[in-house]
Amino acid sequence: MTQGALDTSIEFLKGVGPKKAELLNKELGIFTFRDLLMHFPFRYVDKTQFHHIRDLREDSGTVQLKGILRRLNIVGDGRKKRLSGRLRDETGYIDLVWFTGIHWLEKQLSIGSEYVVYGRVSAFRNQLNIAHPEMEQLNPENIKKASSFAPVYPSTDKLNTKGLEAKARRKIMQALFEKITAADLPDNLPAYLIQKFRFPSRHKALRQIHFPRSQEELTQARNRLKFEELFFLQLRLLQIRKRRKDAIKGWNFEKIGDFFNTFFKKKLPFELTTAQKRVLKEIRRDLGSAIQMNRLLQGDVGSGKTIVGLMSMLMALDNNFQACLMAPTEILAQQHFQSISEYCEGLDINVGFLSGSVKGKKRKAVLEGVENGSIHILIGTHALIEPSVVFKNLGLAITDEQHRFGVAQRAKLWAKNTPYPPHVLVMTATPIPRTLAMTLYGDLDVSVIDELPPGRKAIQTMHKTENHRMRVIGFMREEIAKGRQVYIVYPLIEESEKLDLQNLQDGYESISREFPPPNYQISIVHGRMKAGDKDFEMQRFVNHETQIMIATTVIEVGVNVPNASVMVIENTERFGLSQLHQLRGRVGRGADQSYCILMSSFKLSKEGKERIQTMVRTNNGFEIAEADLKLRGPGNMEGTQQSGILNFRIADLSKDGKILKLAREIAARILENDQKLEKAEHQAIRWYLEKHGKKLKAWSRIS
């Protein structure tokens, strides 16, 4: 084949043709030889082993049989119409059934012939059968050649019933490999890496991923292709980061001045943790570099991000710039406003507040103060990004995230100063496993506070079931008698909203019976309430007018009630791990010992049990995030859903952390020594990046 032959349309491949090509286009987005080649098997089956029908059970899974087709007829009407067959071997018989493409299949199959049948055993009305089995006329030659690693490709019903089932796909792949040679697949990794890691060549690796002859060949191919995929992604991310740093100039905060120093010496009420100090140094370096800062600050709930944010703002003020802090809810914004106003007392700093609820004259005064510079720090909700908010000189914009702002909203903060944009710091309380962070935020700078302030008592977490209900209530009474407050949280999801609200209501009533007025007052908050009512109820709890807060997950987002020491979570099995962790973070904020009680039904799925055990075992958000990644896979974690970046061809971030780390290190080292990839040994990389790397955009730009 000639150069560029991989771009040939699959239509011209033996065994494909226009009709099947169109199906592959539509169903799987496969257009060219290259697309086909890069569509890897998702598993392999052993075609050398046969089962006996007599030995089959409902849980036998996918099996391969050899037998004679004894019966074949179309039965039923309308939607129940199906093709039904019966296969017999020397040990017994089993029914086969097809629901789609039945006329085509009926013509293909012939009664009395011997077949190799491949499919998954299931039970229907106490009878074993196999639905949509793969059928191949028995051919002794084929059996001799059969592989113990026959590839199985992602497929669809349409493909399976229109002549593109697993067997046909294998044939097409074989035809493809007859057409392409090593010359069509020049290597894209430098020779020294291939040698160092003993990788197979690219051509060999691709061949082996489709048609491995042994487990060893398969492992080799996988390792190389995973490395390759992660390596080029990291290379590209690092290039994007470098280019952005070169291109986007920023304000240079030259000095640390009186605001910062006075605060640090006279007002800071505690010693900073080592992690806080480290992060402040990282931020300081960014702010003094004349390049716009784009930093993500990750820190578990309660790790002390606010003070780091505040001290960064003081650096801006010291250089005659303003700063702002945006929070996702009114309550959170107000809490920030209160605590930051207190910290700033006596420092001659004017702190302003803006949200939807600030109206009329008050609003006008705030807007004027921001524009004429008399307000130094502005705190508020997304009201901050409205066009009417014009800063005199905004130097630093901080958002306190917890997943509430979209990228587009944050981008508006950029426009709030010229000629340079403000520096940007995004604080998030959702720990992300390192592998995910390296990828999702691979082109950003990330700081991590991985340490809690000293003296904090670890939250004690317990798992309880319905049998313990009375004891749990007794425990709540004891804690309330000590002057503490209690959260009780119920799940609420859209699909079962009515039932969930009913549960919440029932829970409220039974708790009201256990904790009657006038000794006890109870708040209730859920998403269906009006914003005003919600705030009112929340505020009563914050002010300790109520002792118990019954709520759905609306409280997940950062309310700070240090006096609350007990978190009871109902139907724990219905919450995700990271959500549970966020919820638990609502307690343990004061000096008292705090408790988290996870209520669940007695019967739990394996995954549910593991989630709860993880929660009981550890308070560390990063450890929990890692466990979550392992349990659910990268695509399903909070905050990652929309980002196409996690759609890997072969790499799996929940398992390939080591390869990822290696790929990133090597990519970084290469760029360090040969930034423009000009050296002879890097031409292969450069060529490949130019051809295929462009698709990767700076998706993760946080601001």
Ligand code: ADP
């Ligand atoms: P989060 O990271 O969840 O936003 P906060 O900034 O609200 O955490 O801090 C949680 C609590 O810990 C606050 O009451 C804060 O004053 C306190 N805190 C922060 N840093 C320290 C520290 N180094 N030593 C002691 N307490 C601290």
Ligand code: MG
């Ligand atoms: Mg916070």
